[in-house]
Amino acid sequence: MGMNAPRELGLGELRFADLTEPLASDKREPFLEALAACLPWDCLVTRAEALKPYECDGLTGYRHVPAAVALPRTEEQVAAVLRCCSQWSVPVVARGAGTGLSGGATPHRGGVVLSLARFKQILSIDPVARLARVQPGVRNLAISEAAAPYGLYYAPDPSSQIACTIGGNVAENSGGVHCLKYGLTVHNVLRVRGLTMDGEVLEFGSEALDSPGLDLLAVVIGSEGMLAVTTEVTVKLIPKPQVARVIMASFGDVERAGQAVADLIGAGIIPAGLEMMDKGMTEAVEEFVHAGYDTEAQAILLCESDGTPEEVDEEIGRMKQVLSGSGATDLKVSQSEAERLRFWSGRKNAFPASGRISPDYYCIDGTIPRRRLGEMLRRISQLEEKYGLRCLNVFHAGDGNLHPLILFDASVPGEFETTEKFGAEILEICVDFGGTITGEHGVGIEKINSMCVQFSPQERLTFFAIKRAFDPKGLLNPGKAIPTLSRCAEYGRLHVHQGALRFPAIPRL
Numbered sequence: 001m002g003m004n005a006p007r008e009l010g011l012g013e014l015r016f017a018d019l020t021e022p023l024a025s026d027k028r029e030p031f032l033e034a035l036a037a038c039l040p041w042d043c044l045v046t047r048a049e050a051l052k053p054y055e056c057d058g059l060t061g062y063r064h065v066p067a068a069v070a071l072p073r074t075e076e077q078v079a080a081v082l083r084c085c086s087q088w089s090v091p092v093v094a095r096g097a098g099t100g101l102s103g104g105a106t107p108h109r110g111g112v113v114l115s116l117a118r119f120k121q122i123l124s125i126d127p128v129a130r131l132a133r134v135q136p137g138v139r140n141l142a143i144s145e146a147a148a149p150y151g152l153y154y155a156p157d158p159s160s161q162i163a164c165t166i167g168g169n170v171a172e173n174s175g176g177v178h179c180l181k182y183g184l185t186v187h188n189v190l191r192v193r194g195l196t197m198d199g200e201v202l203e204f205g206s207e208a209l210d211s212p213g214l215d216l217l218a219v220v221i222g223s224e225g226m227l228a229v230t231t232e233v234t235v236k237l238i239p240k241p242q243v244a245r246v247i248m249a250s251f252g253d254v255e256r257a258g259q260a261v262a263d264l265i266g267a268g269i270i271p272a273g274l275e276m277m278d279k280g281m282t283e284a285v286e287e288f289v290h291a292g293y294d295t296e297a298q299a300i301l302l303c304e305s306d307g308t309p310e311e312v313d314e315e316i317g318r319m320k321q322v323l324s325g326s327g328a329t330d331l332k333v334s335q336s337e338a339e340r341l342r343f344w345s346g347r348k349n350a351f352p353a354s355g356r357i358s359p360d361y362y363c364i365d366g367t368i369p370r371r372r373l374g375e376m377l378r379r380i381s382q383l384e385e386k387y388g389l390r391c392l393n394v395f396h397a398g399d400g401n402l403h404p405l406i407l408f409d410a411s412v413p414g415e416f417e418t419t420e421k422f423g424a425e426i427l428e429i430c431v432d433f434g435g436t437i438t439g440e441h442g443v444g445i446e447k448i449n450s451m452c453v454q455f456s457p458q459e460r461l462t463f464f465a466i467k468r469a470f471d472p473k474g475l476l477n478p479g480k481a482i483p484t485l486s487r488c489a490e491y492g493r494l495h496v497h498q499g500a501l502r503f504p505a506i507p508r509l
Contacts, residue, residue: 032068038080038084046067046068051068052065054095054107056098066111066112081114082198082229091110093107097163097165099168119135122134132146132147137165140158140162153237153240156185172185173185173440175401176440178272181271184440204219204220241307242309245312248294248300250328251300259371261370272304277395278393280391282300285350288352292332316333350405360408363405364403365403367439368400370400373400380426383426389419404423437451437454443481452491452492
């Protein structure tokens with residue numbers, strides 16, 4: 001190809017089409033001087049080697065080194081940073097622990113990463129009202145640890161809960177293995193305090209049962225840092241169940257396992273947790289943590305019941321009856337708390353177990369109707385043959401949330417691009433099945449092209465209207481989550497050009 005010949009953009013390059021250089025080189029140093037005036041000397045990082053750890057989040061396939069990282073200690077310092085960046089028209093990406101998997105915290109070239117890592121105080125716990133008021137840098141698990149002396153805990157439990165922060169959970173509307181019964185972040189947060197790009201303080205929701213006006217709390221939760229920077233969160237705490245037991249159900253056929261999930265819900269049973277893993281995943285996990293999984297089964301379900309001893313005994317009995325009737329080949333019920341935790345340790349370690357057997361893996365996050373879980377596993381098996389890559393599968397089966405892990409080797413030329421196409425096709429099947437392109441990981445940059453598949457131009461314009469209402473200059477995490485009309489037109493052209501799947505019919509809101 002000649003130097004002046006036109007070049008086709010790849011799908012990966014298209015993801016970064018909106019992440020452009022915001023400042024001319026002659027303005028970079030004056031801006032950094034203005035930013036430094038807003039913060040103490042130890043709250044700003046500008047050295048190249050110190051910026052490298054912030055170049056990506058858990059989606060490591062895409063990286064940008066920011067111009068600076070701000071590490072404020074107070075809300076006033078956060079406001080000062082935002083006002084400075086607004087005046088200089090410099091984009092800002094808020095960051096928590098960096099455990100996100102969709103590139104939501106990927107920096108912009110020449111932009112600023114606003115780290116809330118130092119906002120890690122649990123401000124108050126009210127055991128009577130069953131509330132905790134925390135800063136955004138508090139780890140998810142730390143809330144439950146602090147509430148434990150009162151017999152309370154915080155229900156949403158992402159697999160990364162030992163490291164992920166509540167601010168990041170709010171940004172992505174995170175779930176976890178117990179979200180079927182207890183809900184996602186949006187169902188467990190009462191109030192969010194945050195700052196706009198101009199440094200204005202806003203509060204969404206309240207500690208009351210309801211708040212006057214529009215339900216903007218539900219808009220902010222899951223907005224991926226595009227509307228406001230969170231500085232404080234009030235969460236609900238719930239009583240720790242007296243007893244919890246889990247059934248490990250084995251199936252000789254993945255479609256029977258998928259149907260068993262639908263049968264449980266159809267029987268009026270809402271388990272505390274309902275997870276599914278295929279044979280490849282159980283083998284990888286068992287070798288890693290020795291959880292006692294049935295590695296001969298084609299799929300296993302983990303079905304948990306919690307409550308009083310009487311409630312749990314009754315529900316376990318009902319679940320065993322449904323699972324047996326759905327074709328389970330073996331049922332094991334945890335006989336102690338240690339055994340229950342061991343069963344769950346395998347599910348919680350699915351990602352690191354995959355990392356042990358492959359140089360790299362790519363985790364997909366989509367949602368489909370529960371009744372189509374088995375069919376989806378069969379389609380993924382067909383895609384493994386099509387793309388020549390192995391895929392391990394673990395699902396939040398109770399709410400149809402998929403987490404296929406595609407195994408690949410980034411050192412092999414072209415294999416990451418093939419993996420992306422594999423993942424994009426899984427997401428398109430999700431939409432075709434009547435589901436969505438994300439359940440809890442968010443869109444970020446990973447799924448921004450897939451948003452073109454799910455939503456119509458009119459719907460995307462509505463998303464942008466909400467964004468502009470909060471952030472008229474478009475400086476908070478720009479280029480993430482919401483694709484432009486021109487991006488979708490280009491993606492559609494490349495989609496056909498590269499021989500990928502057709503566009504499914506676009507659902508309407």
